[in-house]
Amino acid sequence: MIKKKRPANARTGPATCWPALLCLLALWLGWGWNGAQAQSLPLSSSGPASGVSLSSSSSSSPVPPSSGGGSLQVLHWWTSASERQAINVVVNQLAKQDIQWRDVAIPGGAGMGAAKVLKSMVLANRAPEVTQLNGVVFGEWADLGLLLELDNVAVQGAWEKQMFPTVWSLLNNHGHVVAAPLGIHRINSLFYNTAIFKRYNLSPPKTWDDFDQIVKKLQGSGITPLAQSAEAWQLATLFENLALAESGPAYYRRLFVEMSPAAYLDARMLHILKRLRGLSAAMAQPVRERPWTEVARSMVSGEAAMLIMGDWAKGELNAWGMEVDQQFGCAPVPGTGDFHLYSTDTLAMFAGNYAHQAVQETLARLTMSPAVQSEYNRIKGSIPVLRAADPHMDRCARDSWRAFSKGPAWQAPSLVHRMATDDTTKDAIVSEVQRFFLDRSISEEQTQKRLAAIARTLSRNRND
Ligand code: GAL
Numbered sequence: 001m002i003k004k005k006r007p008a009n010a011r012t013g014p015a016t017c018w019p020a021l022l023c024l025l026a027l028w029l030g031w032g033w034n035g036a037q038a039q040s041l042p043l044s045s046s047g048p049a050s051g052v053s054l055s056s057s058s059s060s061s062p063v064p065p066s067s068g069g070g071s072l073q074v075l076h077w078w079t080s081a082s083e084r085q086a087i088n089v090v091v092n093q094l095a096k097q098d099i100q101w102r103d104v105a106i107p108g109g110a111g112m113g114a115a116k117v118l119k120s121m122v123l124a125n126r127a128p129e130v131t132q133l134n135g136v137v138f139g140e141w142a143d144l145g146l147l148l149e150l151d152n153v154a155v156q157g158a159w160e161k162q163m164f165p166t167v168w169s170l171l172n173n174h175g176h177v178v179a180a181p182l183g184i185h186r187i188n189s190l191f192y193n194t195a196i197f198k199r200y201n202l203s204p205p206k207t208w209d210d211f212d213q214i215v216k217k218l219q220g221s222g223i224t225p226l227a228q229s230a231e232a233w234q235l236a237t238l239f240e241n242l243a244l245a246e247s248g249p250a251y252y253r254r255l256f257v258e259m260s261p262a263a264y265l266d267a268r269m270l271h272i273l274k275r276l277r278g279l280s281a282a283m284a285q286p287v288r289e290r291p292w293t294e295v296a297r298s299m300v301s302g303e304a305a306m307l308i309m310g311d312w313a314k315g316e317l318n319a320w321g322m323e324v325d326q327q328f329g330c331a332p333v334p335g336t337g338d339f340h341l342y343s344t345d346t347l348a349m350f351a352g353n354y355a356h357q358a359v360q361e362t363l364a365r366l367t368m369s370p371a372v373q374s375e376y377n378r379i380k381g382s383i384p385v386l387r388a389a390d391p392h393m394d395r396c397a398r399d400s401w402r403a404f405s406k407g408p409a410w411q412a413p414s415l416v417h418r419m420a421t422d423d424t425t426k427d428a429i430v431s432e433v434q435r436f437f438l439d440r441s442i443s444e445e446q447t448q449k450r451l452a453a454i455a456r457t458l459s460r461n462r463n464d
Helices: 020-032 083-098 111-125 137-143 151-156 167-173 193-200 208-217 231-254 261-265 267-282 293-300 312-319 354-367 371-378 394-406 423-438 444-463
Strands: 039-043 071-075 100-105 130-132 180-186 188-195 224-227 306-307 328-332 340-349 412-415
Touching: 020 444, 071 111, 071 354, 083 100, 083 224, 083 312, 083 371, 100 224, 111 137, 111 231, 137 208, 137 312, 137 340, 151 412, 167 180, 167 340, 180 354, 180 394, 188 193, 188 293, 188 312, 208 224, 208 267, 224 267, 224 293, 231 306, 231 340, 231 394, 231 423, 261 267, 261 444, 267 423, 293 306, 293 312, 293 328, 306 354, 312 371, 328 394, 340 354, 340 394, 354 371, 423 444
Parallel strands: 071 100, 071 130, 224 306, 340 412
Antiparallel strands: 039 100, 130 340, 180 340, 188 306, 188 328
């Protein structure tokens, strides 16, 4: 039974623009936003990544017809070369149906900036029609009645049958589908420079002891073993990987999903923090704040040997003309080979103006078309959300698909990418981890206690 959509007069924000600062921000977003910070531009098949089209192999699966015509403002943080090329697969398909994608791109890896801009826009009653909104956070927006329910599209497209159960349950909020899925990223991915590995006779590290051996072998070579940025979310990427490597998905979930204070006070957390701090010996000093694209560049240029990053890095390296098992290789992060630390990319639709509903539903339908899933994810570095294996996947994608297909017991939802908990909790943990990493005067024990305190406070609030 499909529940009726919300009434067309449902509001998307406060009746008045309040407080004044937000009004100003809204005006700024509307009038003063420029290309240096974001682009609110129509993207079309002649846009920056024109030339991206569905390959002949995949275009044989037709994209479902739409109501045709209209435009959608889409807020997202896909600003790198591969990210833009990947979304242009969607943009071009929309253009074929005479629908214009109006781009609001907010730079900043992992959407740290985009999440803030989105909140401000919604509060200022200027919600975009569509937004990249990953993970459990869209449940919060849905609970406020702000998101369009996509139940009809999901039923017509047999989404539940076609997609991985984990993705399906993620999209559901109290029995209603509130987002459309694009792909699944693997965050426990380690990339390495194949020329360096060959020169020093190295193999991809399976354990953290193997990793330490590689660091030792590269000593005095002038090569940095691990490329790394000091941006909070990139440091927390190491942290969540180490947490998974330490004791598998069950302990990981106790930390980041259940927010159990006892799990933070466990000796394993002390070990994770020691390992995290120890990793700085493998990095170029001082560790600077750099965008992930720059860090990836330092690995393929030969400045550094390895990189730990979600597999969008693979998409980016491909966009720069480099291929898996040629210029670079991929492997699971040490100690996590059996597991899949995942993040899914999804689009949610704001329900404020029902004039856009037909076009929004067309976009949702399009994201699940096998042709779009295959081509988009091939460019993005991720894997399709469909259970049926895509024959076009490369080696890294096949490994990712195999690990994810094993089911929830082997999967761990990324904290950093909002799969595990709400934004407030995530931000508190991520900044605590960064503070610990950058300030050596803070001990592991102090950080452990602080993290447990965050868990205690925020998990209590959640139950209030
Ligand atoms: C993730 C997102 C990816 C990629 C990455 C780097 O949160 O899921 O699609 O954009 O951030 O910014």
